[in-house]
Structure formats: C-alpha cells, structure tokens
Amino acid sequence: MDLNKVFYPKSIAVVGASTKPGSVGNDIVRNLAQQGFAGKVFPVNPKATELYALPCYPNLSAIGQPVDLMVIVVPAAIVPTILEEGGKLGIKGAIIISAGFKEVGQLELEKQIEAICVKNDITLIGPNCLGVINPEIKMNASFAALMPSAGSVAFISQSGALCTAVLDYAQKLNLGFSKFMSIGNKAIVDELEVLEYLSKDEKTRVIALYAEQLEKSQELIAMIKKITREPEAKPVIVLKSGRTSAGASASASHTGALAGNDSAYEALFRQSGAIRAYSVSEFFDYIQIFVDNPFNPAKNVAVITNAGGPGVLAADEIITSGLNLASLSDKTTTALKQVLPACSNFHNPIDILGDAPADRYAQALEIAAADPNIDSLLVILTPQSMTEIEATAQAIKNIKDKCRKPIAVSFMGEETVRSGVEIMRNGSVANFLFPEQASRSLSIMERFQTGTKKIKEKEFAFTDIDKTGVRAIFDKAKQAGQHSFPESQALEILSLYNFPVLNSCLVHNVTEAVAAATKINGRIALKIVSPDILHKNDVGGVTLDVEPADVAKKYEEMMSRVAKNKPGAKLEGALIVEMIPHGAEVILGSSRDANLGNMIMVGLGGIYVEILKDVVFGLSPLTAFDARQMIDSIKAKKIFAGVRGQEPSDVEALVDCLGRLSQLLTDFPEIKELDINPLRLLASGQGARVLDARIVID
C-alpha cells in the first residue's frame, strides 16, 4: 500500500475519458489538463484522438510509458478488466470513480476488484467516489470543478457530494488543503490507511474527516491517539452523520451498510481524542480555529468589543462552553484606563465603545496580549459609521502575527465588513460570522490543547486473573450448547477475573463456620442450606449481622432452632455470607456494536438507569484514563462524592472493575452480553462488591 501513488503521481491515465462536456469522464481530464498539474496525463478512449490538447489512447497498454495512477470512470461491469490490465502493466495507484458496487448491492463485483488490487498490490481509492485532489502539485483527479488553494488541512470524506459544497465554502473562507479526497466505498483504502499516511504527512497540520460509517474501532482509536497526542499532535475533527436512528437508517440505505449505534461512535471519538463536530457549521468553525492559530491554551478569554450586547452574547457562550472570562491583571486595567475613554468597560468583556477607531483596538489588544492572566483573545466588531473596518482588521492581524495566543474574531455583518474580513482571511486570522461561534471554537482549541494532546495513559495490566479457568468454563458450556450463564456461574467467572464478588462460603459444621467467618473478617450472615427447606426465614434459617466473636454460638443456635422448627429436614450446613454496608449501586454492562465491536457501559443503577438513562458507553479495550473519563461523564457522578451524609464512594474500585471487564472482553470476544447489576461501591478505600451478574456468549 503506497498512498504516494495516489497523492503524488508523476503520470495519470484516465480510463473512460469522455469527449462529452459536462460528463464525469470529461471533467476529470479537463481538471487534470487545465489546472496546472505538471505530470503526464493520458486520456484513454478508443474512439477519440485528442482531448484538451492531450493525445488519447485506445487502452492502458497502448500508452507505452510508466503510469503511476489510473483514474477509472467506466461502467462498473468493465472495471475489473481495466484493473487487471493496469495491474499487469504494473500500475500501483487507482481511483475508481464509477458507482454500481456495494452501494447498490453488487457485493460480488466489489469483492472482485478488491481481490485484483490485493493480488497486484494496487493502492485503490473508491469505488463510488469523487476522486482525489492534491493542491500542492495542482493535481485534481476528481470531477469537482474547483481547485482549492494549498494549505494545511487534510479533508477525507466518505460522501462525494459533500466535497463539492466543502470546496465551495472553503474557497470563501480561504481555507487551504494539503490533501482532499473522497474515499467512497473504501474497498481497499479506508480512513485508517489515510490517517496513517497523514500522521506522517508534513504538509498536514489539521485533519478533517466526514464519516458515515466506521469499522476497525481498535485500530482507529490507536491511530487517532497517535496523531492527536504530543509531541507532534494534529487535531482530528470528525463530522459523523447518522446520530439518530432515523438518520442512521437513511445512512444505511445510502452507503449500503448498517450504520452503527451512536453510543459506540461517541465512545470511539472520546477514547481516541478526535474532536466531534455536531453540524457542518461546527465542522468548519473547528477547522478554522486550528488552521489559523498556534495550538495553545485558550482557557481564560479576554473579549474586546465595540458593542456591549454582542460582548455579553460572547461571554454567555464562553461560560457555557467551559471557558473562563479572564480576570484582567491590575497592570492591564491600569494600562487600559490610560488609553481608553472613561466610559469604557474596563472589566472583561472590555467594551472599547461604539466609536472605537482602529488604534483603540490595537492598543487594547496589545495590552491584553501581554497579560499573563489571559490565554486567548476574542475580538468583536460591529460596523458603526466611524468604525475603521480595514485598519482594525490590519491591527488584529498585526497582533496575531506576533502573539502566540489563540485569537478568534467576529466582524459582525456582511457587505460593510467584507473588506476587513478579506484582510483577516488572507492574514490567517480566524473570523466567525457570529461571536458565539468564536467562543465555542476557542473552547475546542482549549480542549485539544490541554486535554487531548496531553493525555498520559496507563494500560490496565492484571496479573491476578485466571484466563485458563474461564476458557475451560466457556469451552465446556459450548460443547453442551449452553450460551447463557445465570448468577452463580456468572459470579464464578467474574471471581476468576478477581472481580470483588460478595464473599460467601458453604460450611458443614461449626468449625468450618468459624474458619470461614475468620477469613471474611467482618460481620456475616448465616443462611441454612438444606434440600428440604425452601423458605429459610420461615424456619428461622437466616441470621443476619453476626459479629465475628458470636459465629460459633449463632451457628449452633440456628442449627438447633431449624432442627426444632423443621424436624426431619436434612441440614447440610450453612452459607456464610459477608454483610456489606450500604453504598452507591452501579450497573456495568457490555453489548456489541455491529461495526465497532464490544462496548462497555457504566451508570448508576436504579432510577438513574431506568428514568434518566444516565449511562455512558466505552469501546473495549479501555485504558484507566478511558475508565475515569467514562465515570466522569455520568451526569449524576456527584453521588460518588457522597451526598446526604454518605461517605465518598470507592471510585478507584469502579475503575478497577471497568478494567477487569475490559480485560475479560478482550480475552473472550465471544462474550456477547454481560451485566453486573448491581455493583455496590463501598466507602472510599473499602472496595466494591458484585451482587449479581449474568453473561451470554455466542
């Protein structure tokens, strides 16, 4: 696999080059011929002699020169023949534009081209895609008419149609691309390979991905982690459609594959460190803030505005999105008072008044940029009659050029502010239509900069688990055709993975009882064990809350009491069960996503699950960081801190259980469903106890 054959070909053959203007096969040749590509272009069309001043060839073999990349635009049924021919000629790169494969149910045809590519080591993009653009070498091997400017954004889209809108809008934003591609049905090259390539691509600083369906979750998580973390962190921004089930079902009929459950995607993006955009609008905003700024913290924002109202709107969104309004240093306040009119607001948002000329902006920005209490700047301009639009834009650009703090701007309006917006776009200053977008984008910068990038992770590593033991149980069950494991068996399996299962022990006499209780080392309950007794309580067969010292006495008492109450019953002994205090009840579970694999769920039990659906999903395997992040995403997590006089819960024990669950699922992928419900969390340092569980395997 060598994506350089696709991104940096020296020679390209277009098979299916058409003389009909407006057709896809014509557009591609035109784009390659007329947009500055310096390599060789060979249109292949047996009926034509020349196209856009390039000689045509009847077939690939007739070219007689080395070809790096073949772009295929012929009907689906002929594609395998072309691909075979190219393979024989040693062409290692291919883009299949043609549709008519998996997406319309032609699975066999898609498998056929896949096999040809594997056999001939062809790096294939598509089929059913728009093509690939590399603005750096002015190669537009797609049927999109626009050649974007060269820049630092790599854009990968599963949808071809979205690409044209993105190109168009990007042009307005003056957004430049390092690589631009639609990957269609992903027969050979999918997101994973492209991400791998981009991780090392020096031209790419920001990665933007539009996805409808993903697979290979573990590999994707590992790859995106690698990309988004230090030292060479690049943000990966993802727009994923099919969030809702209705959306997902529309997506399914669109891509010809079942779209995944959104919980699994949420988990994938959270664990990998990808930044999820929830709308096309956010997608562009987030790309822009990264493209136009150094990757630096943005937590404490100073707002500088010539309009009070919009300043407050920006402040609202700053708080809502988790940032702070910076507290200005005394030095800053003093300096501002020296340069701003007396009526200005010297608190943050800094209102420099409606009549602010450019140099007032410049002075305020200069002062704010020097304040160590301020991480980032948000500049707002509304066009008053005395506002110096262009000079203000230039002043902002000047600050941006010498300051390492992220800057987001909103010149509000359209026609009146356009010339200023142009200056900022050409000067790599991130400008947003409305101030709330600027606020939100800064919060994303902060999340990446101080969150994602810096994560240090500890992998779970358990040495106290008995994999062989569980293997034996599952194997035996499979042979017997058993797939479901009720409480007692499930608890046994969990015990083998050293989950904190409730301590209990079957004893046959008082000596054993005392020994068992000694081992438990705490208060216990005694429960009679007899094949003849169904309702233990009715015959005095349950004794709760027994102190360690009283075990022998209480055992004897219970045995004789039961013997008296139920004469003739065969008394085999008693179950010694530890007594545990109250605590937060948690539910842990696992289910499987069709595309992304085993998911792990955690939430508070009882009404929290039943009424509030307050649960969080992760994708197995989890790191300790993932587990903590999941727990932290539970809305009612305050419960763990201790409420109504309760002690704080042993959250570390919950982290440990999540880790063991992750390990169990990794070791036994045949586990289809698993519920630990409830897991009782004891007070901090006291651990947890599994009270009930069930497991289902394939």
Add this chain to the structure above:
Amino acid sequence: MDLNKVFYPKSIAVVGASTKPGSVGNDIVRNLAQQGFAGKVFPVNPKATELYALPCYPNLSAIGQPVDLMVIVVPAAIVPTILEEGGKLGIKGAIIISAGFKEVGQLELEKQIEAICVKNDITLIGPNCLGVINPEIKMNASFAALMPSAGSVAFISQSGALCTAVLDYAQKLNLGFSKFMSIGNKAIVDELEVLEYLSKDEKTRVIALYAEQLEKSQELIAMIKKITREPEAKPVIVLKSGRTSAGASASASHTGALAGNDSAYEALFRQSGAIRAYSVSEFFDYIQIFVDNPFNPAKNVAVITNAGGPGVLAADEIITSGLNLASLSDKTTTALKQVLPACSNFHNPIDILGDAPADRYAQALEIAAADPNIDSLLVILTPQSMTEIEATAQAIKNIKDKCRKPIAVSFMGEETVRSGVEIMRNGSVANFLFPEQASRSLSIMERFQTGTKKIKEKEFAFTDIDKTGVRAIFDKAKQAGQHSFPESQALEILSLYNFPVLNSCLVHNVTEAVAAATKINGRIALKIVSPDILHKNDVGGVTLDVEPADVAKKYEEMMSRVAKNKPGAKLEGALIVEMIPHGAEVILGSSRDANLGNMIMVGLGGIYVEILKDVVFGLSPLTAFDARQMIDSIKAKKIFAGVRGQEPSDVEALVDCLGRLSQLLTDFPEIKELDINPLRLLASGQGARVLDARIVID
C-alpha cells in the same frame, strides 16, 4: 403615548445637527435628507445655515412650523432644556440619541427627562440609542448608514451597536423590515409599549427583539400572549443576552442595571409564548423561516437532496429537534419511482442523486408537496458539475409560490451556488447555509404553529381560600416584627389556602380520639402529648398504623403504658395523625427575581434536587397550562408515570398545589421565600400531602 409620532412623523427636527462629516449629528441629517424621506426635515444648529441642502435653524422655536418628531443629539446636560422647549412647542415625539444618562450613573438626569416627557405627553425613544428607521416611508432617524428594505419584520433592540450588524447581515439575507429601532435606556417607551403598537401594526408579521434586561413580567407575558396567539398570531423571537452569571454581570455594567436571573427569563419566554433564540445565528434563522413561509405545521418533514450525506445530517437534526421524517404515502413512492432514476433513495430523505437536474428536483418537489403525510419540505443542493443551480432555485420558488407547506432550503456552498441563493432570496424562499439550520428552523415553525399559537388556557380560580385569615396572620406577625414562619405556622397558612396539609388533630380523651380518627377515615398514628415527655418513643408514646376500628383500644393502651413508664408525667392527650402511603416527593418553592418578580419552582425532591438540580421555574401568576408545562419540563417526570411497580402519581394534585401557590403569591406579594418540602404525591386520584413548609415575608 402615540408611537405613530415616532414611526410616521410628517416633519422632523434634528437638534444637534452637525456640519462635521462622520459625526452622529451629521449622519442623522444625511440619512433623513438623502434616503428618500418625503416629510420635512429641520436641522437645528445655531452656527450653521445649511446642511445637505436643508436650511438650518438656530433652535426649535425658530422653525415656526409644526414638528412631529425631534431627534436630539446634544450633550446630555443640555437635553432637558431642549426637551422642555420642544414640549412647549407641542412636539409630541422625541428620540434622544445622546448618551450620558442612567447607563453612566446619571439617574437624576434621566428622571428629569422622564418627568418632562410625562408632563408634556411626549412619546420618547431613548436616551442612549441608535434611533428609529421606518423603511416603509424611507425614514432613517438613526445614525446607521444603511436603509433596509421594507418588509414584515419589526426589530426592537436594547443595544444600538447590534443594530448596525443586523442591518448589514439583513441586507445579505434580503430581509425587509416594517419597523427598526433601538430603544436604549427605555426612559419612557420600553418593549411593552412597542409590542402593544406592533400587535396592531398591519405591516408587521414577525417581531424580533434583542433584550438585555426586561421588567414588568406580568404585563409582558400578557402582551406577548396576545400577540402570539390566534386569530392574528405573530411570532415574537427573542435574543436575550446575559444567560450566564458572567454574561449577566457584563450586561449589568453595560446597561447600568442588574440583569435578572436566567431562570426567570426562561419562565417569561415559556409562559408568554415567545420563541427564544440562543445565539445570533439562531435569531436570524428563526426570523427567516417565519418571514418566508406561511405559518403552517411543519411536523412531518420530507427531505429532498442530491447528496446522501447532507440528507442524513439534516435527518439527524430533524429528529433531534423534535420533528419527524415524514412517512411517504404509497402514492408518493409510486410517483417518485416513475420520475426518478432507479438508484435513487425512495425513502425519506429522498436522494435524487448527484446528477439531478432542475426538473428532477421540480418533479420530486411537486410529488412531495401533494402528499398529505408531508407537512413541510427541506431541500438540499450540493453543487455538482451537472447541477443546474439557478433553474433548481427557480423550481423551488415555483413550488413555494403555490404550496402552503413551509419550505426550508440549503444550497450548500458559497460562490458556486450564489446565483441560486439570490433567486431564492428575491423569491422569499428561506435558504440556510447548512442543512442543520434548516431542520432546526422548521422545528421552530412547528412549535409556534401547533404549540404556542393554539394554546387554550384556564385561569386558576379558587373559591375555597381564606385570604382574610392569612392577612390577619401576616399583619399580626408584621406588628410583632416576625418575618419567618416555621413549620407549624407555615402549615396553618397553607391550610387556609386549602393546600392538602397532613391531617392531624390534638385529642384529650378516647372519645375525641375516635371522633378525630373517624374524620380522617383511614389508618392513623397516635403520639403522646405531654409537657414532661421529650422522647415519645422511649416511653412507648408512639403507636403507628392503627386501624380505624382499633383506635379506642390503642389509645387506652398507649395512655396506660406511658403512665406506667413515666409515672407523674402530665398526660394532656395525644396527637392523631393520618398515615399516608409512600409516593413521589416533590419540592415546591418561591423566590423573587429582582426585575421580574416572584418565581415559583417545582422539582422532584431528594437527590433530584440535590444532585441533578432538576427543577423548573415559573413566574407568578401561573395558569393551569403554565403549571402543566412546568411539570412537563422536569427531566425526571417519568417518575410520575409510576416506576418499579409504583402507581402513577396524582399529577393533578400537583397542578392544583401550583395554582394555590400562585394564588397565595399573588394575594400576598410580601412573601419573599416559601418552601414546601416535601409535598408527597399519592397515587393518581388520592391527592397529595404537604409534609413540611416554611415561609418568609418582607
């Protein structure tokens, strides 16, 4: 008060007309002189003779002709003199542009101008404002340079600076205004008067309001209800800054007044039927969907797209914002199959494929518009090389002209789609940059059309309350300097308003005990009453769960038991208290917002309040509809439906309690704080019980 003097003056004097270009006093004269205003304009400037070809006057008196409106741009200190002069001349309309009043602490000066206006019956806009524009008569009595086109949107802004950005952006959207004004410090005319005027203004179809602080909540609620409900419903869209406390404090220093708590504003907008936009972007989107469409239901949306991915993104947002993807009728599916290519998606979203020409859009739209299962249409276009941008825009406009269903469009992109966007803007078709905005805007149309517009309300009317009794308690307490009412007194007050307070009765002998129990008619508890007994349980002084038939016996038993256990204690009798079953525990409360008045809170008690802050606020007084809407806004409201085998709760009893609370607060505005915690809701039909309460008055 006559706002026509401000909106439709025949003659305008500009006091403070300046010869200095770029100054506010110059801009206003220029705007009035050069933008087509047909009335008379009198610049007042003692030092000038002519301005923009208009003769100047040394003062108002020198004009010697009737003047309807004076626009005042002189320094704040001189404003009262000018206003007095105008008043004497009989000028009834005024706009004070000048700043330097309340917003910088000059409260006295503001009061002075207020008094002059009241005395002379002057309708005043401002001070500290941008001015007023009436595009219908081409009157721009503001210092904003742009004259917007005439249309159906009335825009009222507390911030002047925001206005210029709005004008600029509106021009791009081709949004026309019926009235456009900034109301500044609102010394005389505030939102309420303007809304009253607009409610009758035939030119206004949509009202858009930007607010930083509101007062007179009851009057505003009544007015907005009147405007937003049938038969002549007009949507009122509000953008309110200061949502967060940081935002609010910024707003405070901006407007010179304390901004209110956002809960109170949420309540105000919910109860009044105003539509709240949470960002400038939403503000414009919501205005646009109403301006360009008939007010009709939008619930079941058909998406028609030439790109699968964006179709799915739109579908996601349709579901998220509470609309449905319409189920196409069989007739529609059959008709679509006849006109669309075989590869199209005939389910909703209807994917008419990337190569769709305009007539394919037209046919699909025609079919969808005729389907009774479809309420509204969402059309998406991405610019492919074969896409007919302008013809498609025209096709959409044609459908829009003959179809009464709301239509929202997203032509995605910028330069490439611009000509199509222009056609739609000129043709009153609502186009949005991204499909998610189109989806969300349709949901707002639906909420207005089938929600707000149609609300039928029942006022609470209680005939079983003892206002005199409560009045007496409060009067007595005030005389005694008492402000706080603990449990027993609070329960007495609530009893007088016929809240379902837990039944209890002090009895002195067995006959009284039986009589009291008979009245309660259910199981009771007996509690000893004795000045000598502190811990009732210790002496056997509490008997729970007594059946009605056993009261006499249990009473006698308890009395002799206590007499034996505590010899010599003076036994006065017993408290008979009804036993009530378990049920959902609710907290009701009241607190006061500095600007908007008494708020009523409702939520589920215990962890829901403590951990999840799951409470909802309303503004007193409430209607029964308001009360139900509040209960419906509680996140954990499912609890009321009955969970874990519990019976459904008596929600009607909760509605009744909310009504009684609202009545109590209305009757006694001196109630500063009130808590009913908990109110236990019994099973449906069984009512509720107040278990504890406290009240604080001023």
